[in-house]
Amino acid sequence: MKEYYDAIIVGTGAAGLYCALNLPERKNVLLITKQEADQSDSFLAQGGICMLRGEEDYNDYFEDTMRAGHYENNKKAVELMIRSSNSIIRDLLHRKVTFARGENGELAFTREGAHSQPRILFYEDITGKQITQTLLNEAKTKENIEICEHMTMVDLIARDNICGGIIVMDEQNQVYPVRAPHVVLACGGLGGLYKNSTNYPHIAGDGLGIAMKHQIKLQNIDYIQIHPTTLYSKKPGRRFLISESVRGEGALLYDRNGQRFTNELQPRDLLSQAIFAQMEKDGTDFVWEDMRPLGEKTILNHFPNIYQHCLEEGYDPCREPIPVVPAQHYFMGGIQVDLGSRTSMTGLYACGETSCNGVHGKNRLASNSLLESLVFARRAADDIIFGRTPVKNQLLQK
């Protein structure tokens, strides 16, 4: 690791990697991550990534996103995300990301809760891994990108509300400064702070804490998304997600007597509330999710990873309902950014789950977050290339 870079990016999830890949090769970029580069929530995304399928779907896609977000969304951010989706997907295909296709080779689309149309691209039930591993592989081939694993950002270098780098800590607890005129926080959400979460435990809101220390503006920090369906387990650690697209494809929820008690495809916050209420009424720690209506072929082909994990936990989803419980899943709030992913501190950007541009409002629509991460990571890169650079940044000197 050097002392000086053109840009430092904190986080090797979809947002961090895509931002790095969108910077020109003449820029020296440092990417750091707390653990191994492939240990990010982006790798865990199962369901898929949304795409506007055509002008005829624009109003529905916009309305679905707004309705899920309780109409608290930033309309301009929503429009930008939806309108950018085709160029993002084209770019991913160009970078050799694979998505499921139909018999004639056309892209296949699935549906999740609160979507009025199937508009989600997927790859089995490991879409996030498919996208993020492809980006990581590409980043590793770039001479201008240095990836430093097991390196933790512990502070920013900042004075007079101008950022000039970060303070990092290595595995031996050595602490040192790394300087750059542009710093991008792509350090994910805060699930690691919760007892029950689908997130990696090391993704624990570090960027937010550091931002608070420097009086950087935050937004909607109480907007936490609880996912309605994670596999119930008595074991400690990360909760295993049963993707919303399982319900989108026809799975049903039952109470303790095997009776349906709610609409399985309502927005996540409302469904989680319905499940919690049912658990209380039944005096149980979970409800049942029945995947059998999907049929064995769909379960095995579309959801092989979920199927395998359930088997390992002692349940066969082709033959019996599985126990599910809501758990913390996503953070809609974050470090406040504008549409160029700029924070309130000069030279400091934030993108992906750690940021809040208002696109999700109070509640995120399924499969909008990978798309949002990529759209606004690219906008951060564009702003670094074409935007304002602090003219005199004395922090860049030793």
Ligand SMILES: Cc1cc2nc3c(=O)[nH]c(=O)nc-3n(C[C@H](O)[C@H](O)[C@H](O)COP(=O)(O)OP(=O)(O)OC[C@H]3O[C@@H](n4cnc5c(N)ncnc54)[C@H](O)[C@@H]3O)c2cc1C
């Ligand atoms: C189980 C699961 C399933 C999901 N399914 C979907 C889906 O189907 N579709 C969808 O759109 N979204 C889905 N999501 C949400 C989506 O995956 C995330 O919101 C998105 O990938 C966030 O990307 P990111 O790059 O912002 O952060 P992450 O991918 O979480 O990466 C954060 C990075 O920051 C690093 N980091 C954190 N703190 C520090 C620090 N102090 N110093 C150095 N590095 C640090 C981490 O090590 C990591 O590399 C899912 C999430 C989960 C958990």
